[in-house]
Amino acid sequence: MTIAHIAQEAGVSVPTVSKVLNGRSGVSDQTRARVEELIERHGYRKAPPKSNNILELVFHELAGMQAVDVIRGVEQVARKHRFGVVISESGLREATALDDMLERRPRAVLAVGRLSEAERDQLKTRGIPFVLLDPAAEQPDEVPFVGATDWRGGQMAVRHLIGLGHRRIAVITSQTDDSPGRARLAGFHSAMQAADLAVDPALVVGAALTREGGHGAAAGLLAAAVRPSAIFTSSDLQAMGVYRAAREAGLRIPEDLSVVGFDDLPVGAWVDPPLTTVHRPLAEMAAAAAEMALILGRGEEPGQLGLEMATTLTVRDSTAPPRTGN
Amino acid sequence: MTIAHIAQEAGVSVPTVSKVLNGRSGVSDQTRARVEELIERHGYRKAPPKSNNILELVFHELAGMQAVDVIRGVEQVARKHRFGVVISESGLREATALDDMLERRPRAVLAVGRLSEAERDQLKTRGIPFVLLDPAAEQPDEVPFVGATDWRGGQMAVRHLIGLGHRRIAVITSQTDDSPGRARLAGFHSAMQAADLAVDPALVVGAALTREGGHGAAAGLLAAAVRPSAIFTSSDLQAMGVYRAAREAGLRIPEDLSVVGFDDLPVGAWVDPPLTTVHRPLAEMAAAAAEMALILGRGEEPGQLGLEMATTLTVRDSTAPPRTGN
């Protein structure tokens, strides 16, 4: 966008636009108003608006031990392409933060977890392409994303428990309507159904995706008259809460209770017993999303606009055959 | 003063000066040197080389669960000042990465852990101020830094153990010559000396600051004829290794062995028993370092050029009086 563009659109000459921009006299009020309106509309700034080699990485919440994996995966890809990664926590929600971001003229935006319609519109208007990593909610079809095969992960976890002989399997799912959580729960149901096992509704409990959430939910499950022999959680953090509830109830893992987590956080390998869990290749997902964002940033078409990377089951020592046949 | 003046004075053409200014190739070393000398002499700058509202956050190694705390602390301060945070892992070691960083014209650099003399020189030459967060090695006096009171932390941890009645206290320190590790060890010695306790050299063991390092070192300590009744480690990760070694040796924590960690990672609160450890206020340190970097970036003088923030002892359940009086 140059003053030549503005001039053409306003139907005046380049010098006239120049005068308006510099507050010079010698321009009719009418012409001045028309030109100013166009300058405003296009957000014209004399500095060349060429975008910088910057990839914006926007977190909804910058916390947890998985964020580093994401950052690292993105940073390595960006460095290879000689891009800088700007990290922000509420980059798009706060108006000034959004302004600041636009000021940086990034080539693409990589959002983690969520990206509202308003935010997407803002970016579309400026012509800044975006990719959503690990979407927390359903998105319109045209939103490019990279996720994990959560449904298959849930299925794998529960099939593993069924294969060990478990029948009374409880699931601690997320409370909110998040899409990965729903997919994991659906995987649970699917595996149960495939094995012709009925699901006791009392064994499906919603809880926050935290250690406290898992602790509360598991305490309830383990206090019931007839306990589950295994619990599948929607996150390793919840599984840590289950460990605590089991300790408090005097139950040993895996002898009295099998536990399967989800995410494969480092902590899972350190606890006693080491946690069986569903691995999500977060660093690889982040790298793929970054590549996708940079491709879009170059104005090219990526091979695909959506991608789910495979989850795998990491079997450690928190799962074993149930004590009795129940 | 235009490049035409420089060109005339240097006896070269305008395009040649332009190339030198923009670091393009196709200029002989001799010509380049002559032009650069004149540019320097006249203090020529093309369009105002105004730096961007960017703070570079440079990690030596972007890993571990503490990195997020640092990033978050820095991001929040930067956002308040309407600065963007660019994260990089080897920002300064790789030549191209350094070029890319200079291209971004950041106002300041915040390095985590280390910053070599060559890197400092590069930044000084470009007039980009820097701050070192959590320095891993001794630095010249003029390097602005933010650290933690590691020496006091070590002292506190060991005083706590002595207060519980421990006499045979082992320490697992870092293998390398890192400055915080040395300070923690010195704190140990200082506390022992203040209590008139002799230090058995066999109870001072170097190990990597990892779970594996702690495991190996602790296995050795616990296999000795006369075991320590308490182990102070230089990191929570090492403490996790001590937990494992204790399990393998059939020792209970804290009944048979007290353990104190260092760092206060989240995992410490989740393990069984929850870990007594020395807390380092990393997020606060990061925020303070960011403020300092931004002050320097504005060309102002910060109140102080070095800062150590207080460590505190977080007492949980991994420490108790020793079994016998040994």
Add this chain to the structure above:
DNA sequence: CTGAAAGCGCTTACAG
């Protein structure tokens, strides 16, 4: 490696 020439976006001086 070097620089004449063309071109960039913008401003200025001036004819209408």
Add this chain to the structure above:
DNA sequence: CTGAAAGCGCTTACAG
């Protein structure tokens, strides 16, 4: 008031 023309400092593409 308006805009064709000349000019500004700088960069780029390219011939030598």
